[in-house]
């Protein structure tokens with residue numbers, strides 16, 4: 001089983017903070033510019049659902065989840 005992994009595009013990020021609020025173990029915001037910081041590019045299963053939710057919530061489409069998605073069959 002391959003591990004899902006995340007990438008973020010700081011060029012697109014608008015600093016809305018939805019990701020850091022939704023999955024604080026996976027995302028943080030830069031204290032200087034408010035842009036996303038990816039803490040865990042390969043989140044453990046325990047954080048995977050929240051990370052996936054953050055992908056959907058990001059208003060800028062700046063987060064991409066690569067690899068298998070939970071729930072796909």
Ligand code: SF4
Pocket residue numbers: 008012013014015016017018019020027029034035036057058059060061062063
């Ligand atoms: S939710 Fe999207 S736009 Fe907002 S801080 Fe996170 S990556 Fe940036």
